[in-house]
Structures are given as structure tokens and as C-alpha cells.
Amino acid sequence: MIRPFQLRDLALVHRLSELGISLHTESALTKNVYPIRGALTSLVGGDFPTYVWKAAKRSEMGFIQLHLERESHHGHILYLSTSPEPETNESNDTDEQENGRSTSSPSEAETSAWLPLLDQAVVETGQRGLHSLVAEVDEVGKELPLLRRAGFVVYTRQDIWVLQESDLKKNGKILTPRRAVDDWDVQLLYANTVPRLVQLVEPTPPIYDGEGWVLREENELTAFVHIHDGPAATWMRLYIHPNAEAQIDDIVQSALQVKPPTSSHPIYCCVRRYQSWVQNGLERMGFCLWGSQAVMVKHTVSHLPKPAPEMARVVDGQRVTPTTPFVPHYDKPHTNGKARHKKA
Template sequence: MGTVLGYFRLDFSSYIGLAKENKSSLPLMGQIYMHIGEEATRLGFLAPSQAAGNPAVIALLDHLAWESCNRGAFRFLAEMDEDEKAFECFRMAGFSVYTRQQIWKIQNSNPATSDLQGEWRPLQSLDTRELQNLYHSIVPPLVQGAEGLDKRIVQGLGYKLNGELLAFVEMISGPNGVYLIPVVHPNMREPHALLSSMVKKVNIQTGKTIFMAVRDYQSWLNSAIEDLNAETSARKVLLVKHLVRRQKVEALNPIRKVLEAHGTEPSATIVQHIRRKK
């Protein structure tokens, strides 16, 4: 039996789609949202959770992907628990895993003062080049292709030592807390002191509960965060569906064509010219 689709159009940056396996079944709802300046939409929620394994989820995800394209998105991102029943439906809808992460909850506290030589300070536009260099050297290409940090402005804090950016943390603030995504150079020998000073800085600025996401390629930070008396949750899987197809295009080289069309004529060498004069 065909799937019945519908929608609630809130505004251009947010959209809620509906899907029903048949007219008598309960509807499934899914929301996408897109931040200004980004090239990807994100799945806000999928409800009800007990119907996540319903085949109608595939039709709903296809519908949301279509709406993402209408908003100019190149990618469709989603996040779920590792043991989520809907994972197979997402895979059948064209999603693939690009990384995993651990979420830590850090209550408002005053971490012990550390003898950290550098300093955390707000990121500025002048830090863009250093931030991108650090990001490209630490983050795997698979993650870079999914999240596209180069195309958006990062709000957060940066850590510099002797004028060199060695770490930064992206901050996403909400009513229930602040969400942090750190990127730290592996040469940092005191990750506990680094994260402790960063948590203290965020507490002073926001006063909110901190949620910190540690990606698998930065898993060595987990032990340092655990020392901050943080609570961990279930591991998350990050998924992406690419909405455009990459196509190789021949790069034209007009200078080479000009040189090939106008060949050079050989001339007499200087030595031969001198001998003739003698």
C-alpha cells in the first residue's frame, strides 16, 4: 500500500514532513532545519520513536531529502544512537556513516585552576586561516566532506600558545545548555588542563550545562573529560546523505593550447654566430 505524505511548512529554514503507511495508521513526523550560510540540512527529530523501524520512514526521509534540495542543500545530516532500530531504514534511504562520537554532560562546576601557558579566547575572523589549517590536519577527509567547515563561520573559542592555534572548540548555544565540539592538536601534552580551563571559560560566559561531543578521531580526549566528573551517554552515529553527484570536469589550460598552436622556430646558437665573424 502506498505511503501518504504531507507537511507543515514553518519557514524556509525549517520544515516538518508527515508520512503514513496507510490512511488508518498513525503518522510519522520528521523535521529538517538549515542554518544560514550552510550547505547541509540536519534532521531535527523523527517521531514517534517506537515507529522508527516502520518502512514508511524511508519514504519520509526521501521526502525530506527532496525538500533539502529545494533549499539548496548539498548534504542531509542525521544523528542517532548506535543501537537505533531506524538505522537500517536510513541505510536503505541512502545514508552512510561518516563518524561516531561520545556525548559528555558536564554540570556547572569550578574546575581546579591549572598552570596552562596558553589562553582560550573568542575566535575572530583573523583566525580563519589557522583554524582551517588545524581542521584539515586533524579531521579525516570523510568528515570534512560531510560537514563542510570551510563554508560556514565557526563560533567558539580558540587556544593559542606562542602565537600558534593548537585547539579550538565550536560552541552551539541553546535553552538547555551549550554544545561543544572540540578539535585539539595531538601534540598537546596536558589535555586535562586544556579542557579544564576551557570548561571554566565556558561556565563564566554562559553559566549553562555543558554537553561536549568527542569524535572517534579525537577519542584520546575521553579520559581527560572523564576526570572532570562528566557523565557519558550512549555513543552516537553520524550519518550523511549526499544530495549532489560529483562529476569530474576537464580543466582547460588556454596557455598550453596557445603554445602548442604557435611552435617556436630554431635559431642559430651564439657559438656558431661568433665563429662566422672570425
Template structure:
């Protein structure tokens, strides 16, 4: 149920995944339910990185025979993640998986879909170099604007900007930043998450130029995860000889309620906007001249009234 782990490190109980959970910056939570009466135990695991606000469900097994207990298992994982400051749980499930309906019944909702493509051996020697540059701190504002313009609000709420840390390559076209590539590397494969603006003229050429820099792939398979709101990139992947291998439904279970709150202007704003007071009399040449008023004949003036 974690596409990054599944495609880069293999089985959820494999050796490389166990080593990943030994890192201090990541917490792993495991829940075991014992139904009894000869039924196998239902085991689930979730992880939460220190710099993330959403936990990730890693696996649930055996799911097919214990669907009635999935909701109780998810409640326990949500409780453990919430105690560590997590705001929700994420899961990636195949559409045909029996877990899909079980997660929907336990409070999960679909916020996006993605299709994973596998790229074969590409002749990249003749690929153009392109304008892929390493990400710097100066690119953060441009990437944030690109993310907010292309990503639906449902996805932004489940995957806040910079939740995984900004790391990757940026693509420039005509001096303008129009693409960002996030890469995850593991012993079993390489997983890429592209984010391209529709104004990119040749997305296939841009992808080829990025793949040209993967000299250290060491024969590992390269996967590209295309979200539903970036589906127009699939034509470029077909041109590169890519093959769709799996389709995931991305689900989220929020542990908090979103509430709109007004942002009040600080009280000092009105004081800061006041005009400065004039100190002392104005010079003679800058004093305004008195207005000359012409009254009609017989009109009562201030002086004649009191006199």
C-alpha cells in the same frame, strides 16, 4: 536526530525549538506521510541554514511502527532541501535506534561517530587560566590547517570547514595554535566541540581552563561531544569526572555526485613567464665576443666552398 538541538534546547517539539525555527536565517521543512488503515501518520522535519550547504534532519516520529515508510519520508525531505540549494542531509542517530537501519536503506552512510560526555560540578577556582583567546580573523588560516590535518576526508566532505561559521575560542601552547573549541548555548544546556592537536601536553588542564571561563552557565549542564578521531580526549574527560551519556552515529546522505575535474593553468601564465625582449643594440662593453674556432689544416670553410 539533531544532537545540538537535543542537548541545548530539549525536545524537538518544545517551545524553544519552535522559536528557533522562526528565525529568518533558517528554513524548516516538514513532511507528513499518511499510511492509512488506522496507522499513525509518519512526520519528519529537516532544517537548512542560509549559510550551510547541508541540511539537518531534526526528528522523525513515530519511527518504531513505520520503518517501511522512512525511506519515502527521507526522499521527500531530501527533495525539499535540494530545492533550496542543499547538497545533502545530516542525521545523528543512536546505535540502538530503530531508525539506524532505516536510514541506511534510504541512502544514508556513516561518516563518523561521537560520544557525548556530561560534566558535573567542577571546582574550577584553582584551574589555571591557560592560553584561551577569542577567535580573530588572523587565526582562520591556522584553524583551517588544524582542521584539515586532524579531520578525516569523509568528515570534511560532510562538514566543510567553516560550514557553521567560525566562532569560538582558540588554545595556544608556546605561541602555537593547537586547539579550537566550538560552543553551542541554549536554555537546556551547553554543548562543546573540541578539536585538539595531539601535541597538547595537558588536555585535562586545557579543558579545565576553558570551563573556568563559563561563568554564565547559570547551572545549565555542560556536554562535550568527542568525535571518534578525537577519542584520546576521553581520558581527560574521565579525569574531570565526566560521564558518557550517549553515543551517536553521524550519517550523511549526499544529494550530488563528487566528480574530479582537472584545474587547467590559465592561458596567460605562459605569456607572463616570458623573458622581456631587449630593445636596441647592446653597449659595446656588454656585447659578447665572437668565439674563436681553430680548424684543422685542409678543412673546407664556408668561404672556400663557394669560392
């Protein structure tokens, strides 16, 4: 059974929040996601719909929380959690771990909980008019096969790099703050650097959210750096034209001067695989690889309203007026009682 979150589920969501996984990396690393807060907001609407699932005859349960912005065409799975499966043997304690994530295969209990929750998430996304639902999962985690079974496909992959402290010497800042006259060039840079297939699910750079910095060479915009500062960390995205590859070190170093990282407030940089050459510059600047992920997407079908029956009857009852006049063919009149014949 699956239903929207209610007040009686408060203790359940609070308990399972410590056992789940965030499928939106930026929120997990920079905002300290609290599912209980979003669940309470969902009671009066908002952008964080939450659904609770309980097995019919067993004790398994779980919940899923989405982030569906009205002005966006794409939704994200923010958090998903299920009750732990009772241990049946000692092998459960020796599952292989990588980057703090279990690489074991999904259990039967997890499968029975994830699939209905994911199906309901897609339905909710489609009913709100959004075109797709996005989930970011570890490349070797057990969540990837579960999402595949639910109909999600991998559109691209990404690497997350982290820098906690920077001891680089300050140099001349080559980046300048984004201005309104740069907006069109930023969109053009996005169109020229992001593959067309990925553009279907990756939104354009959020120029009005956070800070934007640009690099111009000979009056052409060759780099755009977007920086979003959260309460726990800073999130950075780089959009760099291949012609500016030689300046990657200066671009990154200039961006670090805008938001210097600290041990308590690190900076994370998300690099999609289609710009993997950027990672070499990050490594030279002291960044360390935090993890590699698959960006999985499932498209939804938007709800179309039915046409009004009254209007349909009016349209069906109307006759189509011809636009070209019809000229009938008439025989020429007889001459002296005889028909005129063409000469052979």
C-alpha cells in the same frame, strides 16, 4: 500520502511531538526543540521545512522536520515522529532499554512511515541546493537500520560527554579569545585534524557563531575550543592537534572556566572517534559518558536548471572558426612541359 505541513496538521504535530526522536543532538540537548514552532515557521518559508505523512488505508501517520540553513552545504534531520503501533503482545513492554532508548528492531509500521518521510527529506534538501543530509542516531538504536534502508551511510561516530557541576580549582587560563588573525590557522587546524572523508560532511568550525578560544605554542595554533551556549545547556567542541595531547587537561579545565556548568545548565562535549584520545582528559575532569552515536549521511543531487532553448539554437547555428590556417598542398609547375622528378 506525504505533503507539506498545513494548519490543519497543528494538532497532529503537537500530539506526535511527544513520541518522536531528535536526530540533531546539539539542538535536542541545548535548545529544547519544539517541532510545533518550526512547523509554523515553515508555512512562510524559513529553515525548518516540515512534512506530514498519512497511510492510505490505515491509521498510521507521522511527520519529519529538517534544519536547512541557506549558508550551509549540509542539512540536518531535526525531528522525526510516527504514531505508536498498537500493542499485539506483552513483549512490547519488555523491550531492552539503554540510555533511555529502545534497542528493539523497527516495526513494520515504523518502516512504512520512516522510508517515505526520509525520501521526501532528501528531495527537499536537494531542491534547496544542499549537498547532503545528516542524521545522528544511537549506535544500538532501531533508527540506524531504518536509515540504512533509506540509503544513509555511517561516516563517523561520536561520543557525547556531560558535566553538570565542576569543583575543580581554578588555574591559570591558557586559552585566549579567538581573533580575526586566528581564522586562517583555525581552518588549517581543522584540515589537519579532521579526516578528509569526514570533511565532506562536517562543516568547518563555526567561528562566527558562539565563542571561540585558541591555544598557541611557539606562534602555532594547536587547539581551538568552540563553545555555544543554549537556553538549556552548553555545547562544546574541541579541535586539538595531537602535538598538544599532553595539555588536554589544562585545555579542558581552561574551557570550563569560560562556561562553568551547573546542575540546571550542564555542559556537553561532542568528541568524534577520530579524536578518541581526548576522552581520557574529559573523564579526568569529571565528565560522564552520555551516549554514543553514529553520524549518518546521504548525499543529494542538486537541481540543475535547463539551458534556454533560444540560446541553444544560436550556439548550434554558429560555425566554428578555425584557429590555425589551413595551407593546401600544390604540385610544383612543369618545366618545358615536363614534370620535375626527384632524383633517386
